[in-house]
Amino acid sequence: MSKLNAAILGAFEQHRRKTYMIGTSELTYAELEADVAALAAFLRAKELAGERLLVLTGQDRALLTTFYAAQLSGVTIAILDPKAPAAELATLIEAAQAKAIVADSEVIERLDAAGALAQIAVRLPVGAEAAPKKGGFRLFGGAKPAAATPADDFAGTIAAHKGAALEAVPVDEEAISYILFTSGTTSRPKGVMISHRALNAQMCTFVKNYGLGADSKVMNLLPFHHTDGLTQGAVMSLYAGASFVRPYAFTPDVLPQMMQDLYRHAISHLVTVPSVLALTKALDSSFDTSFDYPEFRFVISTAAYLDPVLWQACEARLGMQVVNVYGLTETVCETMYCGPAAEHRRLGSVGKPIDSLAKIVDEDGNELGIEQSGELLVGGDHIMSGYFNNPEATAAVLQDGWFRTGDLAKRDAEGFYWITGRKKDLIISGGMNIYPEDVNGVLRQIPGVLDAVTFGLPDPMWGERAVSCVIVDENADPSVETIVEQFLQRASKQKLPRDIAKFESFPRGPAGKVVMAEIKALYALHQGRDEAPAGAAGDVGAQIYSLAARVLHCAPDQLSPASEAETVAGWTSLSHVEMMLALEEEFGFKLSSREIMKFRTLGDAIEIVRKRQAA
Amino acid sequence: MDILSTIWLAAMAGVTAAHWLAPEKLRSWVLPGLTAALLGWLSPLTLAFLLLAILLAWGSQRLAHSGPAIALAAMLQLAPVIAWRLNAQVPLPLIEGIAIPLGLSYLALRGMHYVLEAYKGTLPRHELADTAGYFLFLPTITAGPIHRFAPYLADQRRLRWNAALFSEGLERILFGYVKVTFLANVLIDTHFVGWIDAHHTAQSATHTYLTIVAKGLNGYLQFAGYSDVAIGFARLLGYRVMENFDRPLTKPNVQRFWGAWHMSLTSWCRDYVYTPVFSLTRARSLGILASMAVLGLWHEFTLRYLAWGLYNGAGIVAWHQWRKLAGERLERQLLDKPALARAWQVLAVLLTVHFIFLGFVLVQHPSLSEAVATWARLLGL
Numbered sequence: 001m002s003k004l005n006a007a008i009l010g011a012f013e014q015h016r017r018k019t020y021m022i023g024t025s026e027l028t029y030a031e032l033e034a035d036v037a038a039l040a041a042f043l044r045a046k047e048l049a050g051e052r053l054l055v056l057t058g059q060d061r062a063l064l065t066t067f068y069a070a071q072l073s074g075v076t077i078a079i080l081d082p083k084a085p086a087a088e089l090a091t092l093i094e095a096a097q098a099k100a101i102v103a104d105s106e107v108i109e110r111l112d113a114a115g116a117l118a119q120i121a122v123r124l125p126v127g128a129e130a131a132p133k134k135g136g137f138r139l140f141g142g143a144k145p146a147a148a149t150p151a152d153d154f155a156g157t158i159a160a161h162k163g164a165a166l167e168a169v170p171v172d173e174e175a176i177s178y179i180l181f182t183s184g185t186t187s188r189p190k191g192v193m194i195s196h197r198a199l200n201a202q203m204c205t206f207v208k209n210y211g212l213g214a215d216s217k218v219m220n221l222l223p224f225h226h227t228d229g230l231t232q233g234a235v236m237s238l239y240a241g242a243s244f245v246r247p248y249a250f251t252p253d254v255l256p257q258m259m260q261d262l263y264r265h266a267i268s269h270l271v272t273v274p275s276v277l278a279l280t281k282a283l284d285s286s287f288d289t290s291f292d293y294p295e296f297r298f299v300i301s302t303a304a305y306l307d308p309v310l311w312q313a314c315e316a317r318l319g320m321q322v323v324n325v326y327g328l329t330e331t332v333c334e335t336m337y338c339g340p341a342a343e344h345r346r347l348g349s350v351g352k353p354i355d356s357l358a359k360i361v362d363e364d365g366n367e368l369g370i371e372q373s374g375e376l377l378v379g380g381d382h383i384m385s386g387y388f389n390n391p392e393a394t395a396a397v398l399q400d401g402w403f404r405t406g407d408l409a410k411r412d413a414e415g416f417y418w419i420t421g422r423k424k425d426l427i428i429s430g431g432m433n434i435y436p437e438d439v440n441g442v443l444r445q446i447p448g449v450l451d452a453v454t455f456g457l458p459d460p461m462w463g464e465r466a467v468s469c470v471i472v473d474e475n476a477d478p479s480v481e482t483i484v485e486q487f488l489q490r491a492s493k494q495k496l497p498r499d500i501a502k503f504e505s506f507p508r509g510p511a512g513k514v515v516m517a518e519i520k521a522l523y524a525l526h527q528g529r530d531e532a533p534a535g536a537a538g539d540v541g542a543q544i545y546s547l548a549a550r551v552l553h554c555a556p557d558q559l560s561p562a563s564e565a566e567t568v569a570g571w572t573s574l575s576h577v578e579m580m581l582a583l584e585e586e587f588g589f590k591l592s593s594r595e596i597m598k599f600r601t602l603g604d605a606i607e608i609v610r611k612r613q614a615a
Numbered sequence: 616m617d618i619l620s621t622i623w624l625a626a627m628a629g630v631t632a633a634h635w636l637a638p639e640k641l642r643s644w645v646l647p648g649l650t651a652a653l654l655g656w657l658s659p660l661t662l663a664f665l666l667l668a669i670l671l672a673w674g675s676q677r678l679a680h681s682g683p684a685i686a687l688a689a690m691l692q693l694a695p696v697i698a699w700r701l702n703a704q705v706p707l708p709l710i711e712g713i714a715i716p717l718g719l720s721y722l723a724l725r726g727m728h729y730v731l732e733a734y735k736g737t738l739p740r741h742e743l744a745d746t747a748g749y750f751l752f753l754p755t756i757t758a759g760p761i762h763r764f765a766p767y768l769a770d771q772r773r774l775r776w777n778a779a780l781f782s783e784g785l786e787r788i789l790f791g792y793v794k795v796t797f798l799a800n801v802l803i804d805t806h807f808v809g810w811i812d813a814h815h816t817a818q819s820a821t822h823t824y825l826t827i828v829a830k831g832l833n834g835y836l837q838f839a840g841y842s843d844v845a846i847g848f849a850r851l852l853g854y855r856v857m858e859n860f861d862r863p864l865t866k867p868n869v870q871r872f873w874g875a876w877h878m879s880l881t882s883w884c885r886d887y888v889y890t891p892v893f894s895l896t897r898a899r900s901l902g903i904l905a906s907m908a909v910l911g912l913w914h915e916f917t918l919r920y921l922a923w924g925l926y927n928g929a930g931i932v933a934w935h936q937w938r939k940l941a942g943e944r945l946e947r948q949l950l951d952k953p954a955l956a957r958a959w960q961v962l963a964v965l966l967t968v969h970f971i972f973l974g975f976v977l978v979q980h981p982s983l984s985e986a987v988a989t990w991a992r993l994l995g996l
Binding site: 260261262263264266284285286287288289290293294577581591594596597598 | 731734735736737738739740765766768769770772773775777779855886890891893894897899
């Protein structure tokens with residue numbers, strides 16, 4: 001039996017009476033175990049071991065039941081985004097070569113209509129989730145009879161096999177646990193294959209490094225078709241016998257609710273992405289104490305570059321620690337950790353590898369020394385087995401047991417790693433990976449679009465934002481609105497570029513390749529007027545930090561928007577006066593009483609100056 | 616409604632039980648509702664002023680863009696307490712002979728805080744019910760701490776049963792009662808004072824000195840005990856209210872002392888007196904003196920309280936001067952002499968405590984001349 005399956009069985013055995021997931025309703029380990037046992041019995045009966053099973057559902061309980069039942073039955077599970085358009089899903093479904101599917105009923109209907117499910121015989125539609133039981137009195141009559149479920153849907157199948165003993169078939173460590181697709185909307189998809197060995201290794205590292213235990217409560221609202229939502233949430237909680245809190249999916253409007261629910265559920269670990277941390281800046285001061293309770297341990301920031309200024313500002317304002325982690329779908333989830341241990345923490349870095357190897361190499365594969373920037377290679381038990389049915393893509397990144405991350409990094413003298421750039425063509429926007437070639441492929445399919453080039457630009461909110469430049473057929477001349485509309489019919493919303501600009505031609509080099517630097521410059525020129533204020537606003541921050549550093553006798557990089565008298569040693573009431581006078585002199589205006597009363601932190605100063613400049 | 620009264624004990628137990636036994640949907644209404652009912656029964660006038668303050672606060676929030684409207688609203692929040700403070704000196708029509716409503720001076724400061732934060736635009740988005748809940752918060756109504764709106768709202772929104780917080784609350788209440796009843800009333804006020812009277816001639820310098828120390832310690836323990844009970848009661852209800860004391864008698868200078876004594880009042884004065892005065896005049900000493908004068912007058916509209924405030928304000932200003940002229944240099948020189956530095960630290964704490972306790976003399980006597988006479992006795996005059 002694989003170690004992963006032993007761990008799953010062990011968790012069910014040990015924690016029966018505990019809550020596993022707090023979702024729209026509560027799910028105990030015992031309830032999950034019963035469902036998993038039933039579905040595993042079904043999968044065994046269908047002889048699906050070694051085959052692939054697709055999962056496309058927005059219902060967490062069904063998804064997790066399928067995930068664990070598949071592991072115990074030796075079935076490989078491929079999780080896709082149920083909200084993606086049929087055209088995009090069809091490509092991925094074809095690539096996955098699955099024998100079975102568990103999906104929301106409407107998704108199955110939608111895919112069937114598009115002819116995407118022709119090869120798949122075993123189908124388990126997931127019906128709408130039963131409303132959670134309500135407390136209180138029912139005055140008239142008993143409970144309403146549950147709607148009759150056809151025996152061959154997901155719930156019916158579980159019911160039909162209820163009471164089956166929990167069993168695990170022999171599964172090899174190298175058997176593939178799951179496949180997650182990282183790209184391939186139109187071109188050949190890359191399905192990352194994670195073995196039982198790799199997943200188990202990563203889970204053990206998580207439990208150890210995050211100090212997870214049966215008392216832990218993990219909140220993670222990231223989607224399950226991403227490794228950050230799945231492994232660094234649901235699966236790692238099961239490994240620790242912990243509870244997993246996920247009452248809703250993340251959208252910007254649930255942020256206040258999420259912050260209040262931290263204390264309400266006594267969350268110990270919050271797993272999130274830098275964009276969510278950036279959004280907290282907009283919350284009012286009543287949220288400052290959101291993390292202030294003894295059970296809370298730290299925030300884990302994953303999936304994208306965490307700006308050190310944002311990092312520091314969040315920690316100072318919200319009084320918590322952010323553990324920045326680095327990894328890829330190909331390394332299960334993470335491979336380096338900046339914290340929580342002090343010896344692994346250096347602000348701005350991605351920390352150090354834990355249970356994994358790392359080296360930095362030049363173009364020729366020669367290992368580089370300290371402070372030299374090159375491509376980051378990582379190795380260890382948690383590395384993927386390869387891309388499914390794609391030996392060329394696999395060979396390009398897996399060499400001699402090392403995985404080429406495509407990220408540029410350097411290591412400092414104390415062994416901390418710093419990400420310095422990106423070699424591969426990838427845009428990370430709000431924690432979502434966007435491959436420019438994918439976006440271009442979709443754009444080129446749109447009638448009237450002749451060619452497309454997509455690139456990433458720095459973005460204060462999302463880390464990066466994707467921008468596409470297109471050449472359109474003069475006769476058809478589709479509007480940008482039409483292109484957007486057509487795009488959304490073919491690919492998911494996350495891949496939609498933030499801006500689409502129409503060009504007459506692209507600057508090309510001698511070999512006919514588009515010159516990226518030139519097209520970016522042309523685009524900037526195009527957008528010139530819109531871009532200017534953002535740059536100017538950024539300067540206000542820098543100007544105020546250097547001014548404050550002068551007055552307070554400290555280094556500008558020690559300062560953040562949250563800096564105030566209580567957190568900066570040199571900031572006394574006297575230097576507060578000097579700060580105000582210096583601000584007035586530097587920006588050439590007199591602070592009003594209201595502004596002076598408001599000015600407590602450097603963030604306040606930045607806001608005051610920006611408002612003045614805008615007015 | 617003294618915390619030592621049976622009514623207060625019954626109210627704490629009853630309100631806590633009702634609060635947690637109520638269905639979750641109704642819970643946010645239980646505390647304000649019971650607070651209003653209790654005050655309506657004990658002192659309808661208090662309830663009337665509270666309701667007025669709530670409506671005035673809510674209205675001012677709507678008019679926050681207008682400076683004059685805010686100034687008027689802030690003055691109106693302050694008006695009742697000014698009226699009663701004046702009334703204590705010169706009887707005023709309408710309110711002559713009517714006892715001051717419960718916790719009116721605290722209500723005024725909370726009201727001003729709310730109105731001025733509305734003006735600054737820092738109030739979190741909220742409903743009228745939240746404003747009412749903030750003002751009708753039983754634990755702090757009669758004797759502080761002067762808690763702030765934003766943290767109140769945060770706790771209100773994420774309220775849940777928390778056994779650890781509840782047990783902390785019980786502990787704080789116990790500490791509070793021990794401070795007030797045993798340490799202050801029995802140990803200091805009865806035994807220590809009794810010992811002073813038995814062993815030292817009345818009016819002698821030693822007797823005077825020890826009496827000043829006893830009164831200082833007694834004052835601290837009483838007030839810190841009251842705050843403990845309020846903070847503990849709030850915790851029983853699932854709220855964390857700001858601290859009011861941070862071991863003030865161990866601070867090495869007057870500035871630090873006032874940052875640790877009645878902190879909810881001193882931070883109020885910093886935000887709403889010091890900062891505006893300073894912003895208008897750009898003179899720090901003036902800001903400090905104004906804050907401390909307001910702090911004194913907030914207790915009572917009398918010359919002795921004004922003198923007490925200015926005495927402490929002058930102390931802080933003098934400390935800043937001393938620090939600039941010699942203190943900083945001295946501290947630097949002591950950096951590599953740990954034994955001397957420790958001795959200096961002890962001396963500084965003793966000096967600070969004595970400065971503060973001697974200042975209390977100003978308000979421990981009905982008139983300034985008696986206070987001066989007490990100081991003179993210390994010197995054997």
